[in-house]
Amino acid sequence: MSRDASTPSRVVVVGAGIAGLAAAWRLRAELGASARIVVCDSASRPGGKIHTAELAGRPFDMGAEAVLARRPEGIALLREVGLGDRIVHPTAASATLRARAETVALPKGTLMGLPASPDSMAGVLSADGVRAVAAEAEKPAVRLPDDDVSLGGLVRERFGDEVVDRLVDPLLGGVYAGGADGLGLRAVLPPVAAAFDAGAATLTEAVARSLPARSSAAPVFATLPGGLGELVDRLVAGSGAELRLGEPVREVLRHPDGGWRVRLGAAAAAHAPAEPELAADAVVLAVPPPAASRLLAPLAPEAAAAYAEVELASMAVVALALPPGTELPPSSGVLIGEGERRRDSSHFTAKAFTFSARKWEHHARAGEPVLMRGSVGRFGQADVLRVSDDELVERVRSDLAELTGVTASPVDSVVTRWGGGLPQYGVGHTARVARIERAVERLDGLAVAGAALQGVGIPACVATGEAAALRLVGR
Secondary structure, X not given: OOXXXXXXXXXXXXXXXXXXXXXXXXXXXXXXXXXXXXXEXXXXXXXXXXXXXXXXXXXXXXXXXXEEOOOHHHHHHHHHOOOHHHOEOXXXXXXXXXXXXXXXXXXXXXXXXXXXXXXXXXXXXXXXXXXXXXXXXXXXXXXXXXXXXXHHHHHHHHHOHHHHHHHHHHHHHHHHOOOHHHOEHHHHOHHHHHHHHOOOOOHHHHHHHHOOOOOXXXXXXXXXXXXXXXXXXXXXXXHOOEEEXXXXXXXXXXXXXXXXXXXXXXXXXXXOOXXXXXXXXXXXXXXXXXXXXHHHOOOXXXXXHHHHOOXXXXXXXXXXEEOOOOOOOXXXXXXXXXXXXXXXXXXXXXXXXXXXXXXXXXXXXXXXXXXXXXXXXXXXXXXXXXXXXXXXXXXXXXXXXXXXXXXXXXXXXXXXXXXXXXXXXXXXXXXXXXXXXXXXXXXXXEEEOOOOOOOOOHHHHHHHHHHHHHHHOOO
């Protein structure tokens, strides 16, 4: 691009997750080879919640394991970095659901567990639950307030408790690690909210309007056979950014003469960074809400306060490599509602299992260990994570045996914990994000990105990173 006096030549990106790396990649494309781009992160590796580890000698994703293919930004970036020929899609195996002490097929004609009609609810809900869905047509029309409503509250009012507890919560648990009652409709399911705003009278009608066209055969998800860490590697190399890992950002300050000063290093660190202060023409903040709130407090108090309102959930991924020949169920995995009980009436520790050897063809290797993973952790239930890795593996194995009868001892296991890793899109989240964006827009040369804004998935995070980069270069 052509340079003018306002074009930044020195940019600091705070946060080396996928949003920050996407911002660095786009900045390099816009600013050219001569610009200095520095990416700082307190972590020891780049990628954030994308982390490809080794399980039984093979690459295996311990954070995000797929890209939503129906949203374009993630797939477009994979192609742009030269990984288009590496993209693969899931097998035909379908997900299942633990409902009423049985494992059943995830019903068709639903959106995040919300039914478009009562027809698909048989076998998942009780007879009373199915009747409650059918009876919604006789209820008064829904009129959403301009701000927001609790997703769970609306669904309970229209359909009763069963749809929330047996369907919606298990699906939301995999995305947000949070339950429907604490999440806002407008941020979590914007197409449904838009359908109401456009005149849909019932929840079933709003869901039906929001479902993808039946004729669409496009895959929903995509990944890379070598793990999504390949995308991280390409972004790091292609952006040409200087990585300052293990160096937290302490302050972001306005310089009296213009531009910014970014101060690195924890206050109590034993060793000061080699370059403790970076001069920058522009800064991208792509960090979790607590860090964003702290850094923005002296610069944009309103944005800092809005970030501080975003609550976080913690979770863990327990990856298991089972002996060769272990027979997993034919499904891609199973989702488990919080209210489901084991035979001894105790709670399940896991909230979901992914049978990776069934879901992804590249993990289905004859004669080699059978790979899978369990997810643990829901919002407000940190106690389940306060055990050792070995204990967590044993609890997940016990749940697996309960659900599938598989009792084989793993030949390898890996536990990865994501403390405070998932922002909760509570009621009013869209208004909260608008407050952040309005406040930050008043700061020339600063932009924000990340999972706390417009979506927690890879494409949404990529979109915020790229938008931040383009804002800083005046596009």
